[in-house]
Structure formats: structure tokens, C-alpha cells
Amino acid sequence: MALYLKAAEIMEKVEGKQGALKTLVYDSQFKNIKQLFALVCETQKFSSILQEIIESTKLLRHTKLKMPLAKVLVYDLLIGQGLKCGGSWKAMMMKHRSRLQAELARMKVKQKVSRNEDLLPCSVKHPAGDQLPRYVRVNTLKTTVEDVVDYLKRDGFSYLGKASRLEDLSLKDRYFLSDLHLPELLVFSPKTDFHDHFLYKAGHIVLQDKASCLPAHLLSPSPGSHIIDACAAPGNKTSQLAAIMKNKGRLFAFDLDGKRLATMSTLLLRAGVTCQQLANQDFLKVDPDNPQYKDVEYILLDPSCSGSGMVCLQDNTSADQEKEQARLASLASFQLRCLNHALRFPRLKRLVYSTCSIHKQENEEVVAACLQQNPGFRLVPLLAEWPERGLEPLPQCLRASTAKTLTHGFFVALLEKHIKALKVCAHICVVS
Numbered sequence: 001m002a003l004y005l006k007a008a009e010i011m012e013k014v015e016g017k018q019g020a021l022k023t024l025v026y027d028s029q030f031k032n033i034k035q036l037f038a039l040v041c042e043t044q045k046f047s048s049i050l051q052e053i054i055e056s057t058k059l060l061r062h063t064k065l066k067m068p069l070a071k072v073l074v075y076d077l078l079i080g081q082g083l084k085c086g087g088s089w090k091a092m093m094m095k096h097r098s099r100l101q102a103e104l105a106r107m108k109v110k111q112k113v114s115r116n117e118d119l120l121p122c123s124v125k126h127p128a129g130d131q132l133p134r135y136v137r138v139n140t141l142k143t144t145v146e147d148v149v150d151y152l153k154r155d156g157f158s159y160l161g162k163a164s165r166l167e168d169l170s171l172k173d174r175y176f177l178s179d180l181h182l183p184e185l186l187v188f189s190p191k192t193d194f195h196d197h198f199l200y201k202a203g204h205i206v207l208q209d210k211a212s213c214l215p216a217h218l219l220s221p222s223p224g225s226h227i228i229d230a231c232a233a234p235g236n237k238t239s240q241l242a243a244i245m246k247n248k249g250r251l252f253a254f255d256l257d258g259k260r261l262a263t264m265s266t267l268l269l270r271a272g273v274t275c276q277q278l279a280n281q282d283f284l285k286v287d288p289d290n291p292q293y294k295d296v297e298y299i300l301l302d303p304s305c306s307g308s309g310m311v312c313l314q315d316n317t318s319a320d321q322e323k324e325q326a327r328l329a330s331l332a333s334f335q336l337r338c339l340n341h342a343l344r345f346p347r348l349k350r351l352v353y354s355t356c357s358i359h360k361q362e363n364e365e366v367v368a369a370c371l372q373q374n375p376g377f378r379l380v381p382l383l384a385e386w387p388e389r390g391l392e393p394l395p396q397c398l399r400a401s402t403a404k405t406l407t408h409g410f411f412v413a414l415l416e417k418h419i420k421a422l423k424v425c426a427h428i429c430v431v432s
Helices: 002-015 021-027 033-045 047-056 059-063 067-078 087-095 097-111 145-154 210-219 236-245 258-271 321-342 364-373 419-431
Strands: 134-138 158-162 175-178 185-188 205-207 226-229 250-254 276-279 296-301 350-355 377-379 398-400 410-417
Touching (some): 002 033, 002 067, 021 033, 033 047, 033 067, 047 067, 047 097, 067 087, 067 097, 145 158, 145 175, 145 185, 185 210, 205 236, 210 236, 210 350, 210 398, 210 410, 226 236, 258 276, 321 364, 350 364, 364 377
Parallel strands (some): 158 175, 226 250, 226 296, 250 276, 296 350
Antiparallel strands (some): 134 185, 134 205, 175 185, 377 410, 398 410
């Protein structure tokens, strides 16, 4: 049963935007990595179909299972190689097998297909993520870009220098190059695997999508700064901030989920981060006037979002539009509360707001509402050479997508306090 429990745990993290599937599997230290990886990948691929079967048969109500565990069990029972557990778990699932099989058969008849694979939408059969380059961020807390390039060349990779245009990032075999926008980023062919590589295990490189590297890069805090990473887990952006700071200063990192924070602590240890102060706390309940945050000048805010930009979570099957709109409205309201709260820190100079969402409702509309409510802040125009801009009327922001930037879908905005507002703040601080 350990296989299914671990697979369910990883499924929940992937769907909760807590990390990349492959990284979570390899970091789990499960005794049979290949078996776990295969089960999680296939369950994720059939996720929407499995959920429909589970909901139609009311399996959760009858078994008291949670959805991630139900998905991995139903996958192996109906589509995989059969259940690999015994005892009460197997007996429970076998009791419901006939109803589950009947629902799967009904779905095939309805869609006029004969194979399970034919139920999958085209976007899942041929996922865009399989065509994206493998991005590797060099962890400058432990090494240099030059040393990593030299090591990889000795390891059989062929270095092509720095990319000069986006088309250069379409690589094959063991060729790699330096990214044209981010100096610490190396780019490889789509399925290059580093999970068992020494450089990854030693924390010298971080497997991080290019778009995900943008927020910390654009915030660009100077060494010695005091910074807040408001919704920090799983921690890749936190470790990147620490590298930019050269581990000098204080990096306050908050996350409401204790398990995610524990995983993040392990990641930061491997990356050699020492300037962090982790807190299992809701950022919205952090007091901006607390003396320990009096010198915070930079905030990175990457709040919970729909995850609609993450290729592995994209689902083009028809959804209940009313429920989806209600969900987006709720997320946008939460995101705006987080933004407004973050801007209350008295010495704040710059804030990056980012999401892995493609929805305007979570991106430009949230930023526009925030600026209207906080006239002391303005948008900073970002990377003039970046190929995809924020939707009107906010072209100062950046967007990312599989088609235009060869990354996952992403959104980034940089807010900066006006000079007048900074002078007023400085005067108040001196007087007090």
C-alpha cells in the first residue's frame, strides 16, 4: 500500500502547484522510483477521466477515500496492471469494481471509442510540455556558470555558447547553451534528465522552468537586503533570491502548509541557503508593523492561483463554466488581498507579483485593481526584448507561454513605490 500512499501524496502536491512531478518523485526517496514514477505519470494523464468516474460512482462517499488516493487506486484497478496491494484495501476496491468498470464502459460508448487512450484529449496525448526545453538554473551559492559548463562538457554534453534568439532554444541530443535572457540559466533538449546527476544531487543546479525564474531575477534585491517571500513553498524562487543576495541579508519566507515548508527546508539546505527565516504562517496574518520587518524593502508575492499555465495541469475537457468562474473570482479576491497587504510594509520599495495562470482575471485585473487602491505605487516596464507582454492596458508586465516563450504559462508584474511616497515614508521613519 506504500506505493499508492506515496503516489497519492505526490499527485496532491502536483495538483497543488507544489513542484514538478518528476522532481517530487525523485526527491521522495521511494525504494522503487521507476514504479512510482510510472504510476504517478499515468494517473496524472488520465486524471480528468478518473475524477469523472469517481464522482459519477460516488466512490469517495462509499469508501471515505480522498481524491488523490482514489485516483491512483482506480487507475491501477481499471486501466493499469491491476492492484498491487492486498488485505482490506484490495477488498474495498474489488467491492466497487463492477460499478467503476460500468462507468468507464459508459464513457467509451458515449464518446464512440474502444480504447482507454482514445478518451484522452489531444492536449494530453501530445502534451506541449514534452516539447519545452529543459531549463537548468545554476546555483551560484555553490558554483559558477563557467564551472558547470566545463563539468557538463567533460560529461559528454556539447556547449553551443549563448543563445541570440528564441529559435536557438530548440535543441536536440546532448547540445546545450546559455539562455538569452537569464545569465544563470542553461538550456537543454526537452527530455534531458538530471534527476540522477551529481550536479543536481549536490545542489549545484536547480531544475526550474525559465518563466519561474523571472520573478526573483526581476526583483533583483541587493546583497544585505531584507526580503519577504510571501507564499514561498516549494522554495525554488526562495533559493534563487538567496543566490542573488549572495546569502547576505535576511530572507523571511512564509507558507501556511507545514508539510510544504518542511520539504522546502530540505531543498534550501541542499542549495546552501543560510540567510532564510522560515515561518509556518499565513502571510495575510503577518503584521507589517512588527519591528522585525522594519527594514523589508523587497517582497516576492507568488500566491495560490489556478495553475492554468502549468502544462501538466492543463485540461481542455469541458468544465462547468459557472463553477470555474466562481473559482477564479475567489482566487482573484484572495490575490488582491495579498497584494494590498504586502504593500502595507512601511519601507517597501519593490514588489514582484507573479502567477502561473493564463487568466486575465488573476493577472492584469488584480494588478490594475491594486494600483487603483494604492496610488503610491507604479508599474515598472520589464525586459523590453521579452516577446510576450501583459494584456492591455498593462504592457509593462510580462506574460509567458509555450508558444511565444517556450515556457510554461506565467505572468509577472513589478510594482515600485513612487519617489514622493518614498520621501514621505523616510520622513515618517525619521520622526518616529
